[in-house]
Amino acid sequence: MNSIVLSVMIMQIEHPENVHLIRGNHEASDINALFGFRIECIERMGENDGIWAWTRFNQLFNCIPLAALIEKKIICMHGGIGRSIHAVEQIEKLERPITMDAGSIVLMDLLWSDPTENDSVEGLRPNARGPGLVTFGPDRVADFCKKNRLQLIIRAHECVMDGFERFAHGQLITLFSATNYCGTANNAGAILVVGRGLVVVPKLIHPLPPPIHSPEASPERVGDDAWMQELNIQRPPTPTRGRPQPEVDRNSLAYI
Template sequence: MVHLLKPRGWKPPVRRQFFLDCNEIADLCDSAERIFSGEPSVLQLKAPIKIFGDLHGQFGDLMRLFDEYGAPSTAGDIAYIDYLFLGDYVDRGQHSLETITLLLALKVEYPNNVHLIRGNHEAADINALFGFRIECIERMGERDGIWVWHRINRLFNWLPLAALIEKKIICMHGGIGRSINHVEQIESLQRPITMEAGSIVLMDLLWSDPTENDSVEGLRPNARGPGLVTFGPDRVMEFCNNNDLQLIVRAHECVMDGFERFAQGHLITLFSATNYCGTANNAGAILVLGRDLVVVPKLIHPFTTGNFIARSFT
């Protein structure tokens, strides 16, 4: 799979049938799962590193980001910079299978340099509804597609849940919500873990959002659904002070410039898929974090076709 990484000029396949079969995907999942099962729930990483937000099956955007800002290969920059992906690899886009299988193959090829953590769409109850399950069936047939969907979701239960870079920058998918006050609370989560079996800590970690701006403090109900919250800049500063952190980097929300600062710059929201769901017209971004822990955003702007499933989603 890794040898097929050719970002320049990538075009969607003419045939929708996926090019890997069940046995190949099973082998890939087995290899990746062995690696994930040996990793802690909170990864301890070093700079320099590139950080990617939500991809949502928009494989074309992933290829563009690799083409424009370097790819994780021996021909690219993997020898001197790590890669961290913040979850939501599947759903909504047309190429969830390409996206997740390439990332897993990169993890297997470069286990110490490519890092994946879990998003809220890396859960069967969510990706059964928002595109991944039906993509597996449509592109692999009903029997094989359902089997592959189940197998990849079992692997998702092993994904690490956060990453700490140089003990100063914490990266997660959603946020700190109401319940997370110390990094040790995330470290104590035992994997494999399902959303159904998870605690309020896991729910906050994968689902919570910052409030709409720095003037809205405290905890507020989250429009995403009952039991979910948004957290204000005061919570961000409290968490950073409690854990001697400089910055929180999280994904989970589409933002127009691909990245957005909050809490006087102590939190950054990162989103890497452009023109989300074919309607948002947003840019996508990654963050390049240097050895000095200075964050540099790198952007791509949307194409008009080829990335998303033209359906109405909330």
């Protein structure tokens, strides 16, 4: 995790016009601690340096942009528009650095909300991720795009089996680039290529079968990563759209 975060940050610094970061719900200290980031920092760097690095990372996460506009026609965000976001200006007015403790409904919706199950489910519904969270229907998407003169919302936050999934008659796309999420979902990943005229073309990344003989599976490596394997067993999964999920404590924001 440390190396991934640092690599992304270096890419953004080296190529500021080409690499843009958008904050997600895991860029919150309580959530990434639950998912093992704090322990990983301690395991790699020791108690004092590890906690210092984890704290500094989260201070940086609090400054990451919350959304991005492409040619003022495509808006990108992690979760969605939820119940509270009706204008792009509401997002622009959120002052950074900002933590989840700020209590902003706009921030909560941006990072945590999801579309409803399909285009036939309109309006706002309770979200199985936890109390106070919502899903939003295709009518909300259409109204938001019309009011803000947008043609598309691109968001992530959910594992979709084909790497991308269209919603609201194509006005919203859920994008998920990690293949075979957590080693169990067997999903494809995808990226979106935005071409001339803002034509969006998905490019699929198919999961690879595990190699027959892999250094990753050596007894020595397995022992080294035992603490991470234990975390993977304990932590709740990111829901896969269209598939039943195992029973977890749905009254907790840990249901990610």
